[in-house]
Amino acid sequence: MAKPDADRLRPPQGMWRRRIASFGHAVRGVWAALRSEVHLRFHALATVVAIGLGLYCGISRLEWALVALAIAGVWAAELMNTAIEAITDLASPDYHPLAGKAKDVAAGAVLLAALGALAVGLLVFGPHFI
Numbered sequence: 001m002a003k004p005d006a007d008r009l010r011p012p013q014g015m016w017r018r019r020i021a022s023f024g025h026a027v028r029g030v031w032a033a034l035r036s037e038v039h040l041r042f043h044a045l046a047t048v049v050a051i052g053l054g055l056y057c058g059i060s061r062l063e064w065a066l067v068a069l070a071i072a073g074v075w076a077a078e079l080m081n082t083a084i085e086a087i088t089d090l091a092s093p094d095y096h097p098l099a100g101k102a103k104d105v106a107a108g109a110v111l112l113a114a115l116g117a118l119a120v121g122l123l124v125f126g127p128h129f130i
């Protein structure tokens with residue numbers, strides 16, 4: 001007899017069902033990362049602050065686009081970093097220079113995205129306060 005989990009794990013039939021299921025997996029991934037990663041909670045706070053500042057300063061449509069890209073870039077980099085950390089810990093729980101390199105490079109991607117977001121924040125919001 002099939003195990004109870006087998007039905008749940010079988011991919012749903014039909015294109016839309018599969019698309020909706022994929023979307024659900026992605027949302028579940030963001031939620032799982034948010035629960036486990038302190039950095040992501042900090043990004044969530046920074047996102048709320050940036051949106052609040054944007055509303056307070058009445059920034060333009062183009063400025064909103066830049067802020068949105070900066071926010072999405074940091075979230076995407078941090079989520080990829082979390083995924084790479086997880087797969088690295090799975091593949092190499094013991095010390096290995098390549099595991100360290102993978103984690104360092106993934107962390108570097110987050111650092112670059114964060115620096116870019118900082119530059120966008122300073123350039124967009126700075127003039128409203130100076």
Ligand SMILES: Nc1ncnc2c1ncn2[C@@H]1O[C@H](COP(=O)(O)OP(=O)(O)OP(=O)(O)O)[C@@H](O)[C@H]1O
Nearest residue numbers: 039085092093094095096097099100101103104107
């Ligand atoms: N298996 C490993 N082999 C070699 N070096 C590792 C290994 N695991 C971690 N490291 C080194 O330790 C650093 C920190 O790794 P860790 O897994 O603690 O991530 P972290 O920077 O604390 O990220 P987070 O706080 O998001 O969990 C890595 O960037 C890497 O240089």
